[in-house]
Amino acid sequence: MSRRLHLEIFRYNPLDPDSVPRMQSFYVNEYDSMTLFIALNLIREEQDPGVQFDFCCRAGICGSCGMVINGRPGLACHTQTRDLPDHIVLHPLPVFKLIGDLSVDTGTWFRNVGKRIEAWVHTDDTAFNPADEESRMENALAEQIFELDRCVECGCCIAACGTARMREDFMGAATINRVARFYIDPRDKRSDDDYYDVIGNDEGVFGCMGLLGCEDVCPKKIPLQDQLGIMRRMLALNSVKGILPKGILDRLRHKGCCHEKH
Structure with missing residues (x-):
C-alpha cells in the first residue's frame, strides 16, 4: 500500500511586502519510483501553482533543483521519496540569494566566483x-x-x-x-x-x-x-x-x- 506523504515546504516571497516566512503543509500519495521532483510538480499542478522551485533537466545534469531536504542539501530529481520518511521538510539552500520559496539564485554566485x-x-x-x-x-x-x-x-x-x-x-x-x-x-x-x-x-x-x-x-x-x-x-x-x-x-x-x- 502506498504511503501518503506529508511535505512541509518553506514559503516566502521577498518581493512581496506582505509575505512572511512560514512553513506550509501539503499531502501527496506516493507511488513506485516517485522522486521528490515529481511530488513537487504534483503539488504545483494539483494544489498550489504558486509554489516556487527550480528545475530544467530532471536528470541531475542542470543542478537547478537543489534544496535542503530534511536538513540535508540535495537534488530533488535525484531523491527518491521511498528513501525518505513520510514527513518531508524542505527549505531553500542557504548562502545563495532567495528568489522565493525553494528557489535561489545560484547563477549569480557562480558567475561572480568564476570571474574571481x-x-x-x-x-x-x-x-x-x-x-x-x-x-x-x-x-x-x-x-x-x-x-x-x-x-x-x-x-x-x-x-x-x-x-x-x-x-x-x-x-x-x-x-x-x-x-x-x-x-x-x-x-x-x-x-x-x-x-x-x-x-x-x-x-x-x-x-x-x-x-x-x-x-x-x-x-x-x-x-x-x-x-x-x-x-x-x-x-x-x-x-x-x-x-x-x-x-x-x-x-x-x-x-x-x-x-x-x-
Whole structure:
C-alpha cells in the first residue's frame, strides 16, 4: 500500500511586502519510483501553482533543483521519496540569494566566483584560429580533467559548507575544484604563483575547516576534499619555496598524492 506523504515546504516571497516566512503543509500519495521532483510538480499542478522551485533537466545534469531536504542539501530529481520518511521538510539552500520559496539564485554566485578565479584556459595565443587542430592530450589526463568537469554547479556543497555559511567571501569546494581542473590542464599556462594569487588565502584553500560536508552531499560524487587537499599542498609548498632548500621541496612535492603540472 502506498504511503501518503506529508511535505512541509518553506514559503516566502521577498518581493512581496506582505509575505512572511512560514512553513506550509501539503499531502501527496506516493507511488513506485516517485522522486521528490515529481511530488513537487504534483503539488504545483494539483494544489498550489504558486509554489516556487527550480528545475530544467530532471536528470541531475542542470543542478537547478537543489534544496535542503530534511536538513540535508540535495537534488530533488535525484531523491527518491521511498528513501525518505513520510514527513518531508524542505527549505531553500542557504548562502545563495532567495528568489522565493525553494528557489535561489545560484547563477549569480557562480558567475561572480568564476570571474574571481578567471575560470577559463589561459594560453599564450593572441587570437583563436578556427583552422588550427585541437590540442592533443593523453586519454588518462583527459579523463582526470573530465572527472573534475562533472560539477553541475548545483550549490549543494556550498550550502553544506560551514565556512561559506559564516563568510560571504569564501569560494567554496566547487570553486576550488574548478581551479584544480585548470591546474592539471596542459593548455593552461598559469604558474604556481598565479594560482597562489587566486586561491592561496583564507578565501580559498586555507579557509576550509575540513568538515567534509561538501563531499558528503555532492550528487555527482566528485572527490572535492581530495582536490582541496592537493591544491592546498601545492600552494603551501609554493609559499615556502624561498625558505626551504629545493631538494627538500622536490621530495615533498612527490610525497603522497599531488597533481603534477603538465
